[in-house]
Amino acid sequence: MDRLVVISPAPTANGDLHLGHIAGPFLAADVCTRYARATGREALYGTGMHFTQNFIVTAAKRMGVAAEDLRERSAVQVRQTLAEMGIEVDGFGCIGDRFTELVYGFHRRLHELGLLELRTVRFPYLPSTGEYLMDAYVEGGCPSCLAEGCAGICESCGLPIAPGDLLDPRSTLHPDEPLEYRDADILVFPVERHRAELEAYFARTPMRPRMARLVETALARPLPDFPITQPTSWGIPAPFPEVAGQVISPHMEGMPWSMFTTALAAEQLAMPITADELWHEDSGTTVVYFLGLDATYPFAVVGTAMLAAVGGYVLPAQFVTNEFYELANEKFSTSRGHVVSGRELAAEVPRDLIRFHLCATSPEYQRTDFTRDALFRVCESRLTGPWNRVAAAVDKWVGCGPLPVSADARRMALRMVGLFADGYELPGFSLTAVASTLAGQLSRLDRLAAEVTPTTAGDLCHQVDVFLRCAAPILVDLAAGALSDTTLPGHVDVDAVTPEHLPRLASTAPIGMVG
16 A cells, blocks of 8 residues: 655644745645645645644733633634635644543553653743743743744754753743742653664655754754653643653654544545554555654654654654745744734635745745735736636637647647656655746746647647646646546546636735735
């Protein structure tokens, strides 16, 4: 069985998805899954919400709402946004008894195998509330890159930050109150013990440059112990007596959560499986993650080490990373109101245009930028204008019966399939490459349409059909309106084609939409 399991790590349930999230892992994962299915491969896509990060607590306190209410509301909003953007998720996982049991089962196996150890760890401590501070509860400087941020994983360099190692730490919710340091015994996973397995794994695993640099930097020094439990109350209670009253670190729920969403996806697709069956090393499954660089260390480094240490599981074949997607050259910020919601934009702009533009400007290798003005300028010149001219040219031949297709046209159609595959196929998957191919081939078809004759009409109509199939993972609504199926490569070897009416794309910005 050649099965593809696609995972996007869950966003923290402290708000809706903005375009920065969509342009990062979620659209890429959707496109990858759609293409795999179009080529006849069994594929499942899982994501969901992260309910146990204490970023939910800090966000809720700033908003003046209950943390439980915020995370439930966020889950509803995110599901709506994904649907509005045409991102089809097979398994959408949130917290619950079933997920908790998977977390317990996975960590109990680690514990029983002697892979977890008790360590005394230093934490910033807030005397006024009696709280140990970690993750969103404490801010300071990253000891690796000096950037400001919270403990846990640095958003800038992607490396782990132990709370006690933050430079000039301060309480996020009580920044003016003095802190002190206190020790606490927690369970950790000693990652350094699995260096040999990690070095062998990353030597054979394809990576984008920034991830490769992150891994190289991490492996250039002793790999720090990674916390399995934390001395706080928000989260899943740890089931181990030596750390009574603590919770499982939210960063360490990633692998059982991935298995949970995979199981949900399989059920949605009527596949009878056990909780982690598709992750067994003999299952024929290929696992691919689409994720931001700041999620790479806990999933790719620690998560992979855990899977290898437990044994019997398939290791991820690839982690496809992305950088930040900015809004008008500044980072998206919900708290400052500097944000564009994917759901809100999709209510005003056809989602095919949004999907194309986000692909064309995807932050795959460096930070890229979104503006509404660029969205409409790029789409009009590279997508809607050329497509509508091509569609009008094809429509002139509707009702003329079967038209002959030349051998040259069949060869060009087959080559077009290969050009798209260069961007769609793993390990070289690239949304920007696919968007470039889409725009380039559409421009070529636009030129053919301008010069079409009764002799070449069949060639044009055939290549347009193949183009639509190749573009379908991105232009989901256009393809659905034009094709009865979107299989690839389709009928590239036909001798004749019967033209059918083609839908148009909206070509103007809605009133009030300005850059």
